[in-house]
Amino acid sequence: MTKVHTLKEQQELRLEISFEETVKVQLMTGTAEVFGCELLERKEYTFTGCKVPIFTWHGCTITITGECTNYIGEGVEMFKYLNTHTALENIRKKARENTNLNGPRVLITGPPSCGKNSLSRILLNYAIRMGNSPLFVDLDPNQNEIGVPGTINVMPMNKPIYPNEGYSLASPLSYFFGSINCSDNLDYYKILCQKLAQSIDERVELDEAARTSGIVVNTIGCIEKSGLDLLKFIIKTFGIEYVIVIGDERLSNMLSNLTLEPKKIKKEEEIKNEKEEENEIKTEKEEEKEGEKEKETKEIIEPKKVQIIQLKKSGGVVVIDEKERKTIRRILYKRYFYGITQNLKPSSMSTSWDGLGLFKIKYLEQAPEGALPFGKRSKLDPINVKRISPSSKLDFHIGAISFAKSTKKEDLLTTNIAGFIRITKVDEKRRRITYISPSSRTLPSQIIIFGQLTWYSD
């Protein structure tokens, strides 16, 4: 059954489509966008198992074919989201004009299901529409938008995130945490965040588009106690200058006094040399310029206050319960192995396990602080990995193919990942492993790391 919906300016048609239904959407007249990505007129978009807001700035007519819950709401928050984008765009403009300045480093936080991921998409899409190539950092191992669950990732974004396709899995830089909960090993999670942040700093140094476009960081929804400490750690590690807090004034307050240590400090010697070079008699204009330069250097050296931007949750955001999250994670694995539109067939391969290096990350139970004498930390190493022998216990496990150059613990745990396989069968008698992989080529590395991730059904 096809239904026509007419939207007035700044209204939003909100669709809630179950995993069993498929719904087709067509923009017939006017303009409309989904999470900031414009819909093309008359193009048919197919959605299944998701919540989709179709927003219009100036009014439109849309047809919906298929069964779903839907209603029209006022997209009042979109105006504030657009204002936020405009402010970020101004910072990018300044970065393009002045190589001493960088594009904005933005982090989005708030309680679970408040619209963090949706706002990340909106800000990324608006930035891309203006010709920027921001880096998108997804630090949520529970429901990672870029990679599979259990990973944290960064990806340069230079084409829109299409409404029914999500993020292309083209070239993310992935680190394998191996669990969907950061709290399973906070120390290890933090080390991976540091590695990711370091890679971003290196990229920003070399890539002009990344330098001026900045980064957008999506975080986990845990904001109490250790979650709050983790959030502060992430803000410092990634040098976040702008924190967008959705729908939680208390959190805004808790983050309000954060400062960043200066990253770029000009060495005294450098400054002295620059001054010596310019020891000629100066005109008034030159002196003025010099004053500005000194001010700039000073600004770089002084700790910078993190700015908090408080935004309201959109009226359309839907709370996702644990059962639905589980289904979404299964879909994310399926998307990895079967392609975004799930029309690819992964290769089923078999290999001898001789020559393979199989490792498992250990998630040690850490002694609660209260159980230790005051001021003492547990002596157990919280970050560990051990070599394992293949056994049928590995069936259905997700294995990360590591780029590690050695089997030293540090290399295994902190090297980025080439991709993933899912073990389908371990034949202990014949010493062979059967697995599926999105690529039919031989494994790019013999080192495979397992965590706690399994995927049972296709």
Ligand SMILES: Nc1ncnc2c1ncn2[C@@H]1O[C@H](COP(=O)(O)OP(=O)(O)OP(=O)(O)O)[C@@H](O)[C@H]1O
């Ligand atoms: N305006 C809207 N209308 C309808 N659905 C929406 C709207 N905004 C967001 N949603 C849906 O609400 C759900 C929750 O939003 P989102 O995933 O952005 O929240 P989140 O804070 O990132 O969640 P979490 O961090 O807990 O995983 C998603 O399914 C999203 O598609």
